Structure formats: structure tokens, C-alpha cells
Amino acid sequence: MKAIFHSSKQQALATLVAGLFLLAGCSSSSSRYDLADDVAPKTPISVDHIEGAQPKYEPYSLGGNKNYKLRGNSYQIIKDPAGFKERGQASWYGKKFHGHLTSNGEVYDMYSMSAAHKTLPLPSYVKVTNLDNGKETIVRVNDRGPFHEGRIIDLSYAAASKLDVIKTGTANVEIEVIIVERPNGEHTKNRHPEYAIQVAASPHKDRIETLSSELGQKLSVDTFLSPVKSNYRLMLGPFQDYKHTQDILEQVQKIGYSSAFVKKM
Incomplete structure (x- = not known):
């Protein structure tokens, strides 16, 4: 449900926006797409004090966990993500989506340690390692995206800052799902x-x-x-x-x- 960053073609952006509304949890407000490109906050705050997401057991949400189709592609939600690992590019999303609904019905906060993935169940906890610099953090996946070839995860502004992805826009990463079992009893x-x-x-x-x-x-x-x-x-x-x-x-x-x-x- 995330826009392709740094696109200069208005026609491509319009096509993307039309497809984004097909996903559950997307906001119907047109103001969501007022910005031609996503940006960081005008006066960024330090995220040094923000720790990675703390994995805990959570039942999967009712919203955002159905198989879906977008722009001619079909996506099957992973039912058992135990042992799931993936390598590819990470991108990030910030001010453009701040305050809007995520695919599972939560409110996106660019200062939270969250992320979007196309097929992992929501919510999921994922360790993300920036293969370009060795930095790693843990994020909570509560959204869908990124729908751009080669990209496997969209990081929140805070998570991207932790991994030094803001300046480069994208980074080569490995993601690994963290499974937390239901507490006994x-x-x-x-x-x-x-x-x-x-x-x-x-x-x-x-x-x-x-x-x-x-x-x-x-x-x-x-x-x-x-x-x-x-x-x-x-x-x-x-x-x-x-x-x-x-x-x-x-x-x-x-x-x-x-x-x-x-x-x-």
C-alpha cells in the first residue's frame, strides 16, 4: 500500500494511487496522496532513544490478513511464517502516510518501529539487518507494501533512521521473522x-x-x-x-x- 519513492512521472503515480485503494485498511482520504513524493519531517527529531520493537505474543488481526490482488498481481498471505527469511531492498515511508490507517486498521506513526510487508501476517515481528553497514533492529509489521520490484520491506522513518537508510533511500537487507509463542496457560x-x-x-x-x-x-x-x-x-x-x-x-x-x-x- 506504499507509494514508489522518488518517482518523477505523474502518470505512474496516478496509476499507483488508483491501485492502492484496493488494499484493506487504506484510507479513502485523497489528502493521503497530496505529496508528489514522500519526505522526512521538516524538523526531524532524534530517534536515538527509540528502541527496536519488543516482540511479544499477539493474535493476528482481523484486518489486512486476507489474500489480495493489486495491479494484476496476486498475493498469498503466509500462514505459518516460522523460519521465514528474505533478502532484498528496504525502502522507507514517512510524512506522507503519517497519521493514516495501516492495512490492519492501526494508525501509522513514522516515529514507531514499524514496517510494511506484502505477505507476512499482521502483526509480525521481524529482525532487519542492513547488509550495507551491518546495523540491525527489530520492527513490528502492521502494513502492506512495498509494491516496487526488488523491494521486500518498507520501514517507518524511525526504523530507517536506525539503519541509516534515510539518506540512501533504499538499502540491501535481510529480514527474519521472530516467532513468540502463546504464553503457557x-x-x-x-x-x-x-x-x-x-x-x-x-x-x-x-x-x-x-x-x-x-x-x-x-x-x-x-x-x-x-x-x-x-x-x-x-x-x-x-x-x-x-x-x-x-x-x-x-x-x-x-x-x-x-x-x-x-x-x-
């Missing part, structure tokens, strides 16, 4: 597991019950009805594992329920 503290899939809703309870039984047997999952006013929602689950939830969601959509979606419980 956390799932017992919550009365309900985290995820469920809503398949359909209907005021006809008998029909929903029939569909519930059929899908439960077909997919080998638990089902339940959630009454809301005069409707009954057919839910699959509950599930504790995000990857398993996404696998079931794909199966549901393939058999004809394209509007099915994941809900946090």
Missing part, C-alpha cells in the same frame, strides 16, 4: 477461544440448522447458531489457532460461501 484465562467463522445468517432457524449440520459433517468442525434479533447466524468453531481458522475459511469459500469471514470472540 493464556488460553485458560479466556472463557472462549479466539476465532469463529460466520458463514451465513437467516431468520429461518430450521434452514440454518440444516446447513449447520451439513457443513459440520462436510468440514469436520463444530458449529453453533448465534441469534441476533430475528436472525440466526451460522458460526463454525470456535478455534484457537489462527492458521487452522484460515484453512477452514478457505474451504468454506471454495464450496460457495464467498462472503464468509472470521470473527474474534
Whole structure:
């Protein structure tokens, strides 16, 4: 969802902007694209005191984690990023996007240690090593991008400053995902597991019950009805594992329920 930096062709920029609105989490405000090129803040503050992101266990967000298409390319979200490493170029984004929504619905802060990646689940923690100077830091990935050939990660202004990428604009980097397991016993503290899939809703309870039984047997999952006013929602689950939830969601959509979606419980 990030613009290509230092472009001088207005037509290319216009094409890019049109495509950016296709991504979940993008802001609909045209002011987001008022600047022809992204820039650093006019009076940069020191980021020496800002530490790298502190990895911790976080459930994946509901926003920004669906497979998507952009400018003719299809992107598949990585379901199990354990052991993921990648080499390529890093770029950065700053004032142009400061204060706007990221792909998972958070607000972008150019002074936070964050980043954007095309396919890692959101949020993810990533160690970034600048191969040009040996500097490294940890960032929290909460956005999509960069959509420029050869570039694998967009760093926030703060993260790019830590790695000395601001002056050069880009740098050769290696990124490595940091996995933080769910703390022992956390799932017992919550009365309900985290995820469920809503398949359909209907005021006809008998029909929903029939569909519930059929899908439960077909997919080998638990089902339940959630009454809301005069409707009954057919839910699959509950599930504790995000990857398993996404696998079931794909199966549901393939058999004809394209509007099915994941809900946090």
C-alpha cells in the first residue's frame, strides 16, 4: 500500500494511487496522496532513544490478513511464517502516510518501529539487518507494501533512521521473522477461544440448522447458531489457532460461501 519513492512521472503515480485503494485498511482520504513524493519531517527529531520493537505474543488481526490482488498481481498471505527469511531492498515511508490507517486498521506513526510487508501476517515481528553497514533492529509489521520490484520491506522513518537508510533511500537487507509463542496457560484465562467463522445468517432457524449440520459433517468442525434479533447466524468453531481458522475459511469459500469471514470472540 506504499507509494514508489522518488518517482518523477505523474502518470505512474496516478496509476499507483488508483491501485492502492484496493488494499484493506487504506484510507479513502485523497489528502493521503497530496505529496508528489514522500519526505522526512521538516524538523526531524532524534530517534536515538527509540528502541527496536519488543516482540511479544499477539493474535493476528482481523484486518489486512486476507489474500489480495493489486495491479494484476496476486498475493498469498503466509500462514505459518516460522523460519521465514528474505533478502532484498528496504525502502522507507514517512510524512506522507503519517497519521493514516495501516492495512490492519492501526494508525501509522513514522516515529514507531514499524514496517510494511506484502505477505507476512499482521502483526509480525521481524529482525532487519542492513547488509550495507551491518546495523540491525527489530520492527513490528502492521502494513502492506512495498509494491516496487526488488523491494521486500518498507520501514517507518524511525526504523530507517536506525539503519541509516534515510539518506540512501533504499538499502540491501535481510529480514527474519521472530516467532513468540502463546504464553503457557493464556488460553485458560479466556472463557472462549479466539476465532469463529460466520458463514451465513437467516431468520429461518430450521434452514440454518440444516446447513449447520451439513457443513459440520462436510468440514469436520463444530458449529453453533448465534441469534441476533430475528436472525440466526451460522458460526463454525470456535478455534484457537489462527492458521487452522484460515484453512477452514478457505474451504468454506471454495464450496460457495464467498462472503464468509472470521470473527474474534
